[in-house]
Amino acid sequence: MSAPRLASNALRDPWWLRLPLLMLALAFVALFLVLPLLAVFGYAFEKGVDFYFASLVDEDARAAIRLTLLVTAIAVPANTLFGIAAAWLITRFSFPGRGLLLSLIDLPFAVSPVIAGLIYVLLFGAQGLFAPWLAAHDVKIIFAVPGIVLATIFVTFPFVARELIPLMQAQGSEQEQAAITLGAGGFAMFWRVVLPKIGWGLGYGVILCNARAIGEFGAVSVVSGHIRGLTNTMPLHVEILYNEYQRTAAFAVASLLALLALATLALKQLVGWRMRRATPADGTHA
């Protein structure tokens, strides 16, 4: 992102244009981005620090935090492995159906989160396709943790693959081929050559995947059943508190999620900056 040569007067807007445009843009940012962000913390602390921490250590809140961490700890590694496998397959081999595979990876971006939840209800719900089998074997997926994990995986699986595919495409495969020619095994090549090469891009994808997995609401809400202490994730807990007019408590839990969002943005900036450092000649964009 080389800064354009602003010295050229032809590229510079005159002050009577620059000032109003800048003011308008900043006013929009203040109203739509800064104000809501500040409001989360303002409402969270409106009853004081003690109330804030009491809301966080509340038993249901703790259960929601634990469940969210559990779901994320399953979904993110699973999607990371899939993302690496998909990127390797798509960028290193040509085979029939490659384009179709690419579109399938993008699919969750086009599907409403509610529909992402619905498709699992149709499979595993009370009147679902597999309902008789599940009932016979006493397995519960919908209104239970497995359904939440599945819905979260569906919504978040494109993130790692989407970051890695353009990156690995641009990097090419010369180094991998050299490693293989020199006698490295597949595993050694992956560990010693591929992983160091894609490290920052992989980190970028994992950060985005993680943020979405923790914050996912629509898909999880459809399959969760909202059972307190059992199937409530943090976003669902926020919803319940808010709907029960416990606004301050809702915002206290929400403020944890907002902190996560801020950490995600900071990490994104950092990793994006390191990626541009690592590949100075590259002009690819996410």
Next chain:
Amino acid sequence: MRAKHRHALPGFGLTLGVCLAYLGLIVLLPLAALAWKSASLGAGEFWAIVTAPRALAAYRVTFGCAALAGLVNLVFGPLLAWVLVRYRFPGRTLVDALVDLPFALPTAVAGITLTALYASNGPLGRALEAHGWKIAYTPSGITVALVFVSLPFLVRSVQPVLEHLEPDVEEAAATLGAGRLTTLWRVVLPTLWPAILSGFALAFARALGEYGSVIFIAGNMPMVSEIAPLLITAKLDQYDYAGATAIALVLLAGSFATLLALNLLQLVTVRRRSAGSA
């Protein structure tokens, strides 16, 4: 099926297996269930569900508010991208990072926050209602939430194009005596249109399916401020799986049509560009 290996890199079988198994389980099987469920409805029954007055009102609200939010961002998205790329001001990096906030902030958090701000007793809601404009619990509130959610799409699709804009065309326009406004309007803006439209399409597709940020501020009154995704969950709550599936198919068709239009647009742009350079 034997792959044409360009080179002898390992892992084709393994990664193909992983991808097919994963996508099969996570995507294809559930989508097949969607097809199976809708096939269980007769054509007449399906038509009756998707054209029921409450469903039609929900599409109107969903598509209308998504389009309106897209139009707002059609103005502010490129403006923000322009300011971020061309102007130097204190806090620019911070503003640039903040643009992604709607991607990073969980939708439920955005939903309750916007509701608290725009409700009658919230700071913004009180001020606006004094002027007779009620935002929360009306379609205006839905639009506000969708503006928030879809803003990054417009900014992030225009920004890289602006960064790579060749300065010579603007310089030529200035040399030929064009005023700065004329240059922006007649020279810069036309080169941005493909990026603006593709950002609009992505934003619109996302807004169609948006749920978490909308349901708190929407009021969710059937016929007035109920979005289509909420109608799906309402039908699910009554164990009306077939009805939910029918509405879901209409919504999916809307998103896919939008993204298809986007792909066609990109195809036309690439053609035109390569024809121009040839």
